[in-house]
Amino acid sequence: MPSHRAPKLSPRKASAVALVGVAAGSTLLMQGSAHAETLSQAKADYNTKMQQSEVATEAYNAANEQAATLQAKVNSLQAQISTATAEMSSLQRTMGLQAAQQYENAGMSSTLELALESSPETYLNKALASNEISQKEAQLLKQLATDKAQIAADQKLAQTELAQQQAAVATAQKQKTAALAAASQAKSVISTLSAAQQATITSGGGSTTNTVKVVASNSRAATAVAYAESKLGDSYVYAASGPSTFDCSGLTMAAWAAAGVTLPHNAAEQMSVTQSVSESQAQPGDLVFFYDGPGYVGHVGIYLGNGMLIDAPHTGAWVREISLSNIGMQVAGFGRV
Known part of the structure; x- marks a missing residue:
């Protein structure tokens, strides 16, 4: 054999x-x-x-x-x-x-x-x-x-x-x-x-669903936060301020407009017209600003508390919920509307 x-x-x-x-x-x-x-x-x-x-x-x-x-x-x-x-x-x-x-x-x-x-x-x-x-x-x-x-x-x-x-x-x-x-x-x-x-690259991190329980300090702030939460998953479009597409300052402007407050359509100008508060004093509904370059405030989101915020990051991404530690930009400050 x-x-x-x-x-x-x-x-x-x-x-x-x-x-x-x-x-x-x-x-x-x-x-x-x-x-x-x-x-x-x-x-x-x-x-x-x-x-x-x-x-x-x-x-x-x-x-x-x-x-x-x-x-x-x-x-x-x-x-x-x-x-x-x-x-x-x-x-x-x-x-x-x-x-x-x-x-x-x-x-x-x-x-x-x-x-x-x-x-x-x-x-x-x-x-x-x-x-x-x-x-x-x-x-x-x-x-x-x-x-x-x-x-x-x-x-x-x-x-x-x-x-x-x-x-x-x-x-x-x-x-x-x-x-x-x-x-x-x-x-x-x-x-x-x-x-x-593509999803890994363009998502920008964060979540398009609400994961944070927010307790706002007043009714206007609660209205602004609720508006931002309702826009989670909407597309980023430059210079847009709603109702279904936003850029970063357009989102915060629209959120506070829902609460009866007029803000300019620009992150740096929004920072100039809000009352500066420290991170430890920041409350839901406050705005959080970020540097987009050396000394240049070019991004803004609406703070949820516990180190979380909602923002419209950039073209190709969506309105998201993300932590301060994961956003990848230096915080320039917090502002109370």
């Missing part, structure tokens, strides 16, 4: 086979390491690009907010100029009627006749010189003219500031567009990965 045992290898052949096996195992190990490194690099690049796009978006939001404020100031000053002009014209007409009546009753000097001109300043000087108007009327007209001149000067300055701010908005728009294009490119790179790998 023939034997079915494998033939015994010579020592030389056995060594060769062993070396081949080791080499194959090493190759697989190297491939696995290279794959892990590539995935890690893709995640790092993606996170960097998403963070940069959020910084650019927040900067654009801030520039727009400032431009809108300046435009409102210019409009208000223009309204004041119109009011002052109307008051001056009305006063001048009243003085003219008084002078006309005086002319009918007792005759009017040629000096006053020349004084009835379109320019309030010229009218004032000539009429006052002719003693045909009272000192009180003259003083009132003079004050109106002075006020109008000051308002016009303020408006000119505001218009200059507005023009500069509009240029800043245009620059911020270009930077935002470039950052979003880079973010889109980073997304296209990871789109070639498996669904599981």
Whole structure:
């Protein structure tokens, strides 16, 4: 009966086979390491690009907010100029009627006749010189003219500031567009990965379901927190503030709007209009701010207590619940609305 045992290898052949096996195992190990490194690099690049796009978006939001404020100031000053002009014209007409009546009753000097001109300043000087108007009327007209001149000067300055701010908005728009294009490119790179790998990279960590029992200190804070919790799982979209897509400051703005409080659509500006509190004093509903770069506040979330918050992290991610320790950014401070 023939034997079915494998033939015994010579020592030389056995060594060769062993070396081949080791080499194959090493190759697989190297491939696995290279794959892990590539995935890690893709995640790092993606996170960097998403963070940069959020910084650019927040900067654009801030520039727009400032431009809108300046435009409102210019409009208000223009309204004041119109009011002052109307008051001056009305006063001048009243003085003219008084002078006309005086002319009918007792005759009017040629000096006053020349004084009835379109320019309030010229009218004032000539009429006052002719003693045909009272000192009180003259003083009132003079004050109106002075006020109008000051308002016009303020408006000119505001218009200059507005023009500069509009240029800043245009620059911020270009930077935002470039950052979003880079973010889109980073997304296209990871789109070639498996669904599981993509989820690992884009999720940003955290949970899209509520896991923290929140006890807010007042009804407004409770309303803001409840609103944020109701948006868990909604998509991040730059410059969005609801009802179903948000960026970071858009989420906190919408949450507090639900509680009847108006906040600007920018993380740094929200920090400037809230009362600073320490982490140990922070309560549910407070805002927590993060640095997105050296000295730059570019991210914000709504605090839940116990080191947890809700935020809208970046493009490709969702509104999530996450811990301060896992968010990956340095806390800049806490603010009470």
